[in-house]
Every structure is written in C-alpha cells, then in structure tokens.
Amino acid sequence: MSRIRAIYHIESAAGDIEARAHTIAVEQSVEMPVSAITDARVLSDIVGQVAEISEREAGGFRVAIDLAADTVGVDPGQLMNMLFGNTSIHPDVVLADVEFPEDVISIFGGPNQGLQGWRDRCGADGRGMTCSALKPQGLPPKGLGKIAHQMAMGGLDFIKDDHGLADQSYSPFADRLSACGDAIATANAQSGGKTKYVPSLSGHLDQLRHQVEQARAYGIDTVLVAPMVNGLSTFRQLSRENPDIAFMAHPAMAGASRILPPLLLGKIFRLMGADAAIFPNHGGRFGYSPDTCQQLARAALSDDFGVAPCVPIPAGGMTVDRVPEMLDFYGPDVMLLIGGGLLTAGDKLTEQTALFTEEVAKFAYG
Amino acid sequence: MSRIRAIYHIESAAGDIEARAHTIAVEQSVEMPVSAITDARVLSDIVGQVAEISEREAGGFRVAIDLAADTVGVDPGQLMNMLFGNTSIHPDVVLADVEFPEDVISIFGGPNQGLQGWRDRCGADGRGMTCSALKPQGLPPKGLGKIAHQMAMGGLDFIKDDHGLADQSYSPFADRLSACGDAIATANAQSGGKTKYVPSLSGHLDQLRHQVEQARAYGIDTVLVAPMVNGLSTFRQLSRENPDIAFMAHPAMAGASRILPPLLLGKIFRLMGADAAIFPNHGGRFGYSPDTCQQLARAALSDDFGVAPCVPIPAGGMTVDRVPEMLDFYGPDVMLLIGGGLLTAGDKLTEQTALFTEEVAKFAYG
Known part of the structure; x- marks a missing residue:
C-alpha cells in the first residue's frame, strides 16, 4: 500500500522529539490511543509511521512521517486534512514538505495547461x-x-x-x-x-x-x-x-x-x-x-x-x-x-x- | 456606507507602527499606491482607514482598520480575502478580531439551528x-x-x-x-x-x-x-x-x-x-x-x-x-x-x- 511522506519541522527539546514525532504520526492518522486499537490492518497499514528524525541546522527537528495514501482517497481537502488538519493547531509545527507517491500524483494530476x-x-x-x-x-x-x-x-x-x-x-x-x-x-x-x-x-x-x-x-x-x-x-x-x-x-x-x-x-x-x-x-x-x-x-x-x-x-x-x-x-x-x-x-x-x-x-x- | 472593523495584532517598532498600520489598510483594500488613485469615491469610501492604534500589554500593537463592507459583498471567501488575504503572508501580523456591522451580519445570518x-x-x-x-x-x-x-x-x-x-x-x-x-x-x-x-x-x-x-x-x-x-x-x-x-x-x-x-x-x-x-x-x-x-x-x-x-x-x-x-x-x-x-x-x-x-x-x- 502506498504511503505519502510528510515532512514536519518541529520545535522540541531533544529528549522529547521521539515521543513528539510519534504523537503527530498518530494525530494525523488514527487520532486515538494506539493501545486501544485491536484491528490488525489498522495497526499495520493505517497508523502513521515515523520514518526519520534529524536535527535541523537552523534549530529544531525535521521529522518524516509516512501516512497511508488510502486515508486520503481522491479528495484534495482530505489530503490537507490528513497532512496538517489537527497538527495545524500546534504553533510549533510547520508542514515543510511532502513526497507524493506516483499513484497519488496521478489521482490529482496537476495542471491541464x-x-x-x-x-x-x-x-x-x-x-x-x-x-x-x-x-x-x-x-x-x-x-x-x-x-x-x-x-x-x-x-x-x-x-x-x-x-x-x-x-x-x-x-x-x-x-x-x-x-x-x-x-x-x-x-x-x-x-x-x-x-x-x-x-x-x-x-x-x-x-x-x-x-x-x-x-x-x-x-x-x-x-x-x-x-x-x-x-x-x-x-x-x-x-x-x-x-x-x-x-x-x-x-x-x-x-x-x-x-x-x-x-x-x-x-x-x-x-x-x-x-x-x-x-x-x-x-x-x-x-x-x-x-x-x-x-x-x-x-x-x-x-x-x-x-x-x-x-x-x-x-x-x-x-x-x-x-x-x-x-x-x-x-x-x-x-x-x-x-x-x-x-x-x-x-x-x-x-x-x-x-x-x-x-x-x-x-x-x- | 457601512464598514467592517478588523483588529490586527502587529509586532513592530514603535516608530514604525503608524506607517505599518497604513500599509495594511491599503493592502487589505485597494492594494496599490494611494497616490496613484484619482477616483474620489475610491479614496473616500474604499481605501481602508486606520481607526485606532494602541500598545498591547503583551507587547506589540493593536491596530483597528475600517474596511468598506461593499468590497466584501455577499461571499464568505471574499470576506476572508479582504480581512486577511494578502496580510496572512506577513508572519508578524495576527488577525485578532472583527467587529461586523449589522448589514454584514444579516447578509451571512449565522446558524439555522x-x-x-x-x-x-x-x-x-x-x-x-x-x-x-x-x-x-x-x-x-x-x-x-x-x-x-x-x-x-x-x-x-x-x-x-x-x-x-x-x-x-x-x-x-x-x-x-x-x-x-x-x-x-x-x-x-x-x-x-x-x-x-x-x-x-x-x-x-x-x-x-x-x-x-x-x-x-x-x-x-x-x-x-x-x-x-x-x-x-x-x-x-x-x-x-x-x-x-x-x-x-x-x-x-x-x-x-x-x-x-x-x-x-x-x-x-x-x-x-x-x-x-x-x-x-x-x-x-x-x-x-x-x-x-x-x-x-x-x-x-x-x-x-x-x-x-x-x-x-x-x-x-x-x-x-x-x-x-x-x-x-x-x-x-x-x-x-x-x-x-x-x-x-x-x-x-x-x-x-x-x-x-x-x-x-x-x-x-x-
């Protein structure tokens, strides 16, 4: 199943960044305590996954989170919702970049002209x-x-x-x-x-x-x-x-x-x-x-x-x-x-x- | 003609705030140098007017700007456009509050239920x-x-x-x-x-x-x-x-x-x-x-x-x-x-x- 990689810039203490990254991965996918999820497919395919964490030269951290493309479907509003819907409410997180898989790119398709x-x-x-x-x-x-x-x-x-x-x-x-x-x-x-x-x-x-x-x-x-x-x-x-x-x-x-x-x-x-x-x-x-x-x-x-x-x-x-x-x-x-x-x-x-x-x-x- | 009062919080040096407020009033209305406007009605009715500037206890300034309700018409998107469209691009300005005149409130009308x-x-x-x-x-x-x-x-x-x-x-x-x-x-x-x-x-x-x-x-x-x-x-x-x-x-x-x-x-x-x-x-x-x-x-x-x-x-x-x-x-x-x-x-x-x-x-x- 294809995944969309969302890159966030996060202000955080070094000791907190792993937990913080995990919290965002959950917030932008299932939005509930993972421990309360019993469905195996949801756990393996739908819960957001922290792919990378690195320090930024400018300070703070760069966190890459892989989100299930299936949660987006074919709606641009839902794409924004899954990328940044709730996390937009956190003032210390910036949505910095997104790497789209080919199937998502072809769903939306870009400019006609x-x-x-x-x-x-x-x-x-x-x-x-x-x-x-x-x-x-x-x-x-x-x-x-x-x-x-x-x-x-x-x-x-x-x-x-x-x-x-x-x-x-x-x-x-x-x-x-x-x-x-x-x-x-x-x-x-x-x-x-x-x-x-x-x-x-x-x-x-x-x-x-x-x-x-x-x-x-x-x-x-x-x-x-x-x-x-x-x-x-x-x-x-x-x-x-x-x-x-x-x-x-x-x-x-x-x-x-x-x-x-x-x-x-x-x-x-x-x-x-x-x-x-x-x-x-x-x-x-x-x-x-x-x-x-x-x-x-x-x-x-x-x-x-x-x-x-x-x-x-x-x-x-x-x-x-x-x-x-x-x-x-x-x-x-x-x-x-x-x-x-x-x-x-x-x-x-x-x-x-x-x-x-x-x-x-x-x-x-x- | 009725006006919508938009309240902005602006980070600015005290010496710059008047010019800054004026710039936002222009940006959120005619968006061009006022000196190049010759139409008397545009100058009197359409150009945004700085109504009040005061210091905030929390730092920075509170600026009230009156915008012509006619520029909004009846479209909610256009309301947001006139309140904060271009100014949303300035990271040191917050749209803090809006005082709507009665005619604008009745155009949109609020909840049905x-x-x-x-x-x-x-x-x-x-x-x-x-x-x-x-x-x-x-x-x-x-x-x-x-x-x-x-x-x-x-x-x-x-x-x-x-x-x-x-x-x-x-x-x-x-x-x-x-x-x-x-x-x-x-x-x-x-x-x-x-x-x-x-x-x-x-x-x-x-x-x-x-x-x-x-x-x-x-x-x-x-x-x-x-x-x-x-x-x-x-x-x-x-x-x-x-x-x-x-x-x-x-x-x-x-x-x-x-x-x-x-x-x-x-x-x-x-x-x-x-x-x-x-x-x-x-x-x-x-x-x-x-x-x-x-x-x-x-x-x-x-x-x-x-x-x-x-x-x-x-x-x-x-x-x-x-x-x-x-x-x-x-x-x-x-x-x-x-x-x-x-x-x-x-x-x-x-x-x-x-x-x-x-x-x-x-x-x-x-």
Whole structure:
C-alpha cells in the first residue's frame, strides 16, 4: 500500500522529539490511543509511521512521517486534512514538505495547461512572460476598462484582475468581464498585440462554474483563482471540469509561517491544477527570502514531479528596474507581474507598461 | 456606507507602527499606491482607514482598520480575502478580531439551528450535552458500527465521525452511514435512548450536497464539516441550502497562530452557519489557554451578536474525570466531546460511556 511522506519541522527539546514525532504520526492518522486499537490492518497499514528524525541546522527537528495514501482517497481537502488538519493547531509545527507517491500524483494530476499553455496563449517563446493587475478595488467597470486599455497598449502578455475584485455591487463580474474584455480587444486591434485578460473568480463551486462559462462565452481562456480561499477540493474540481482553461493561482489566505511556501504554493497548488502560481518575490512587500523564492519556482517547474510545469509568477511590490535582476534569478520560464509599479505612472501608464514589456523582450533566449 | 472593523495584532517598532498600520489598510483594500488613485469615491469610501492604534500589554500593537463592507459583498471567501488575504503572508501580523456591522451580519445570518436545535434533537434541557467520536480511521463500516453501538448503549446525546473519516475505499460514506446509523438505531431501540449520529462530510459542493441528501434520506439531521478544509463559501452555501440540518464545525486546518481562535472558530464559523463548533480545550493535546477557550465559548454564545447561538464543544484529549471541572468552566450551554478517552476502555466501552453521560447528567441546572 502506498504511503505519502510528510515532512514536519518541529520545535522540541531533544529528549522529547521521539515521543513528539510519534504523537503527530498518530494525530494525523488514527487520532486515538494506539493501545486501544485491536484491528490488525489498522495497526499495520493505517497508523502513521515515523520514518526519520534529524536535527535541523537552523534549530529544531525535521521529522518524516509516512501516512497511508488510502486515508486520503481522491479528495484534495482530505489530503490537507490528513497532512496538517489537527497538527495545524500546534504553533510549533510547520508542514515543510511532502513526497507524493506516483499513484497519488496521478489521482490529482496537476495542471491541464501548464507552462506551455501560457506560452501558446501569448506567443512568447524563449522569454519571460509579462503581466499586470487591474486596480484599484472600488472603480466601476468602465474605470477598470480604461486602465486595461492603457496597459494593453503597452504590449503586456496578460492583464489580471486584482484578486480583491470579486462580484461586488459597484463592479459586478459580468460587467467587468465585458468592460475589460472589450477594452483589451480594442487595444489589440489598434496595436496588433495579443494581450489576454485574466479575470478573477470568486464564490462557491456553482458561482465559479457560472463565471468560467461567462468568461468562456466571451472568448477568455485564462482565469485567476485563490485556492486557499475557494478550498482545494473546489479548485481541483473546477480545473478538472475545464481542461481548456489556464488557471492562475493567487496566494491569498495561504499564510506565511505554518506550511512552507515552496510546498503549498509550488507543489500542492500545482498538483491540484494551478497552471501558474503568483507568490511574493523577495525584496518586495512581503518577507520571503531569495532561497524560498528559488525553491518555490523549482517546485513549480521541476521535471521530476511528473505533471505539467506550473509557471512561477514572482510579484508583490515589483518595479520595472528590477526586471533584469529577476530574469537573471528565475530564467526565462517565468511570468513577471508588476501592478502598482506601473499604475503609479498615472497618465504615462501605457509608456511605463511598454518600458516593462520591452525590458523583458530584451532578455529573449535561444 | 457601512464598514467592517478588523483588529490586527502587529509586532513592530514603535516608530514604525503608524506607517505599518497604513500599509495594511491599503493592502487589505485597494492594494496599490494611494497616490496613484484619482477616483474620489475610491479614496473616500474604499481605501481602508486606520481607526485606532494602541500598545498591547503583551507587547506589540493593536491596530483597528475600517474596511468598506461593499468590497466584501455577499461571499464568505471574499470576506476572508479582504480581512486577511494578502496580510496572512506577513508572519508578524495576527488577525485578532472583527467587529461586523449589522448589514454584514444579516447578509451571512449565522446558524439555522443553533443551540436550541441541538437541545431539541437530544432532549437535553438545562444540562451540558455529550458527544463522542467514531475512530480509528481505517476500520471498515462494520467495525465502526460496532463501536457506535457500544457507545450509544452508554447513553450519549451525539456520536460523530472522526473528522478523518471521509469517503475512503475501505469505508465509503454511504456504507458508513448505514452501518453506523443502523447500529445506533438498534441501540436506541434496546435502551430507549435517543442518541443521534453526526456523519462527517467531505469534498466539493456537489459531493457535500449529495452526502447531505444521503444522510437526510436516512433520517439524519446532524452533520460534521471542516469549514477551513471545505472553504467558507462552500460551507455557507451548504448551510443556506439545508436549514433543517444542524452543522457541527471541526477546526481542522484552522491553524493556531495567525487568526485568533475566538474570532475564527467562535465568531466567523458561527456567522457562516456553524450550529456547533469543536475546539481544543485547555489542558488537552493542544495549546489553547483557558482564557482563549473562555473567549471562544463567549464568542460562540454571546447574545450581542444578533444571530442564533452556536454550541461550544471543547475537546481534544478530554477524559471523564474532567467533566465536573469542564462544566464548572463552561456552564450548561456546552457539548462535551470525549473520543479517545472512552475508546481506551476497550471491552468496557459502554460502561465507560455511561460513566461519562451520568457524570454530565449530575450537573443538571434549573
């Protein structure tokens, strides 16, 4: 029977770590005193097993626990439940990494479109892709459409909604879709460009489905979701039902400290179908280190995971003058997202956007 | 226009706190440089406003930020997004509390059944209610049914599934429902009791709906969900569609450190429709303090919130000998949940369960 290996970082006194590791193995499997279990199969196959304990250089311990894949079944929510459900309540434990067996990987299956899907959509081969965000929250659709037009005239590959844009009274989803979609189509006709709109979806499964249908009817095949807001089961189902759509994942509500970002935003979002994953770049508004960002990008793209690659999208307070450094750091398989750093240009939004896209184009490879 | 007041606890140097508070107010509303916003309505109505900053006795600062209710609309996921979406990524900020205006409370509406719904279902007036959990993960339905029968013979009010029981190959939901439902019905017929079964639901909205229908067809009107696994939008929709069902909320994936438990498990779960909320009691397997537990129970039950009360269910490593102390601490409007502490009795499971229910019955009020 296949097992999922979960890696935890645990703060603990050295004398307590074995007992602590055993307690977590029980908590994340049978969740009851093992001495009271009489069923032989449960004892041999289902109770979590401590596989390794080692000291971490940074302090504390690294504990590997093998969990029965059968307890997860085919539900992404249940996967998170078995990996970290109750243990998420312990403030001194971090879910650091997960090694998935092949059968679990093929159950979830990863992105439908992946890196190549994004490249095909914008025609960008051998260079980083570009993206900006429609803001601010609170503008009516027409106001957002005006910004979308100015940005598209600057030659972006993708323009996404701010993840705060939902289905609000002052900017209903359907109205925003047509206002921004029309504005970008007009700009493309004027410039000969092929900028694509990435609207933000929200709500429960029925609402998300309806929004995807509205987008598809409008000729849109790229959307933004926030898997930790929607719920991973919901996100995976939406991805499964819409293999022709490229999904960009936003890190809202993904927290910082208790599930390591390379695991959650890189590996798990990808496994559940994220075709691209936004994350806070180092040196921006959030505290990720260069090392965390590097690991996250690698987890999103690595060949050894057996599913389509997911495009890393470093973001969060980025500016045009950081483009060369970011492309050096991430290489060409990346999408750069600059939002506020373009919007501060005001009347010069198109020119500032063009500076961004031209800077990225300089770094063409191959 | 109504505003939602979000309270954050922030670690910061005193000289930086004003700028820090302003940054969060912007991040959780327009998420772009305010200087680049030209729309007057966005500036006056939508940009988050810092309302109060004070030092905390425990160190760090308490910052109150007023957010436009219009940005939330009617979606629970979007509420979390606006309260903590991006800021959840800052490890030095905790979402500590939220003051909801009346219009937002009535949009979400809280529990359908609440405290009285649970009391009506079990006939327990003026005393704490009792509950245990079916474990371990990995048993086939028949094995779980046997335990359910033994527990029901001990006179419990409710028997819930372990939250790890999903729709697994070794114990499919439908088979578990009938095995445990039948076992409890048999015990009730033998003992004259009225123990109720609380099956655990999992998956995306369609799957959850199907499971509720299966349960209802079986005469069951109490279910267990994990709102942070399902997603709050999904949970709220399920609650809205099933006003005759009492929902028990499990804290899996609710984390410990970044959204204070009285807010998340007490107030927010209740607002979204939790009729009862399980949480880790102090002195058990998890690290909540007595003060946190007291605040959580108060948030779940308080009159001043304007929606039906939600039953607090302290749990997590509880034992029968703690019953008097727990009832003293929480009073009668509580459901006590003891799982492993009964199961360790092995062959004496019914007797140990009866000890538990008799101990609680001694503390009848009124």
